[in-house]
Amino acid sequence: MMSPECHTEPGAGFKRPKVSLCIPAFQAGPFLRDTLDSVLAQDFPDLEIVVVDNNSTDETALILDRITDLRVRVVRNQTTLTAEENHNLAVKLSRGEFVKVISADDTLMSNCVAAQAAVLENNPDVTVVASRTDFIDDAGALLFPARGLRGILGRQTGQRVIRQIVRSAKNPVGAPVSVMFRRSDFDRCGGFRGPNLFTLDMDLWTRLLRFGHFYGMPETLAAYRIRGGSLTALTSARSQLEQQDRFTRRLIDDPRWEIPYVDQLVGKLNRYDVLLKRALLFKLSSVREARRRQRTG
CATH class of the missing domain: 3.90.550.10 (Spore Coat Polysaccharide Biosynthesis Protein SpsA; Chain A)
Structure with a gap:
C-alpha cells in the first residue's frame, strides 16, 4: 500500500x-x-x-x-x-x-456534532453514542424519517445492544453517520475489520462496546442516503445474508454477551423479512432516480 x-504531522504548537x-x-x-x-x-x-x-x-x-x-x-x-x-x-x-x-x-443536521460530543463528554463510561437517522434517496428527498435505535434508546449496556443486534437480525445502531465514538477506544479495539463489507460497521460497534456503555439519542441528527449504486446495494442478497449469519454466529459464540436462546430464535425468524425490506428500500430509491432522469431527459 x-x-x-x-x-503532514502537527507542529509543536x-x-x-x-x-x-x-x-x-x-x-x-x-x-x-x-x-x-x-x-x-x-x-x-x-x-x-x-x-x-x-x-x-x-x-x-x-x-x-x-x-x-x-x-x-x-x-x-x-x-x-x-x-x-x-x-x-x-x-x-x-x-x-x-x-x-x-x-x-450522507449528511448531518447542524447540531449533530455538538449534541453527540456532549453525551461523550458528560458520560465517560459511554463508548458509543448514536442518533436516529432519516433515510433519503439519491436526490436527497425523504424516504423514511427517524430510523434506527429500536429497543436501544437511552443508556444501555453493551450486552443489551448486542442482544438487540442478534434479535433484530440487522444493525439497530445505524451507519457511521449516526455514530460518534472515542479515538482511544477505536485504537484499542483495532478499528474497522474486514473482510465482510456488509457487517463492517456493526463489527466495529460491537468491539467498541466491550469497553463501555451505549447511548441512543431520540433526536434525528443525520441523514443516510439509500442509493442504487452504493456498495451495500451492489452486494447480493445472498451475500448479505451469509455475512449477517456469520457475524451473528460470532456474537452468539462469544461468552461475554450471553445471548439467550429466545433472542437467537427471534433473529432467525426475522432474518429473511429484514433482507426483503432492505432490498425493497434500495429498489424504491432506484425507481425514484430513474423517474427523475426520465423527466429531466
Whole structure:
C-alpha cells in the first residue's frame, strides 16, 4: 500500500481538536458537496474535517480543490485502497478526542456534532453514542424519517445492544453517520475489520462496546442516503445474508454477551423479512432516480 499524499504531522504548537469528522471518499462527486456543506455548517466550533480521496477518477478531486475552509484537511491516496483500509486511514489521520466517520453521500443536521460530543463528554463510561437517522434517496428527498435505535434508546449496556443486534437480525445502531465514538477506544479495539463489507460497521460497534456503555439519542441528527449504486446495494442478497449469519454466529459464540436462546430464535425468524425490506428500500430509491432522469431527459 502506497503512502497517502498531503499528510503532514502537527507542529509543536498544535491544539488537538475535540472532534474529528472523517470522510472516506471514492467516486463521490455526485454527493460530496452536500456532505461537505453539512459538516461545515456544524454549530460546534472545535472540530477538524479529514477527507481521504481514495484515488477517485470522477470530479471528487475538483470539488475538494475548491474547499478553502482551514478546518478541512484533504488526503489523496496514490492507489485505491479497500473500503476497510480507507476507513481506517481516515480515522488514523484524525487528531480529535472524539471521532465521527461520515460516508461521502450522507449528511448531518447542524447540531449533530455538538449534541453527540456532549453525551461523550458528560458520560465517560459511554463508548458509543448514536442518533436516529432519516433515510433519503439519491436526490436527497425523504424516504423514511427517524430510523434506527429500536429497543436501544437511552443508556444501555453493551450486552443489551448486542442482544438487540442478534434479535433484530440487522444493525439497530445505524451507519457511521449516526455514530460518534472515542479515538482511544477505536485504537484499542483495532478499528474497522474486514473482510465482510456488509457487517463492517456493526463489527466495529460491537468491539467498541466491550469497553463501555451505549447511548441512543431520540433526536434525528443525520441523514443516510439509500442509493442504487452504493456498495451495500451492489452486494447480493445472498451475500448479505451469509455475512449477517456469520457475524451473528460470532456474537452468539462469544461468552461475554450471553445471548439467550429466545433472542437467537427471534433473529432467525426475522432474518429473511429484514433482507426483503432492505432490498425493497434500495429498489424504491432506484425507481425514484430513474423517474427523475426520465423527466429531466
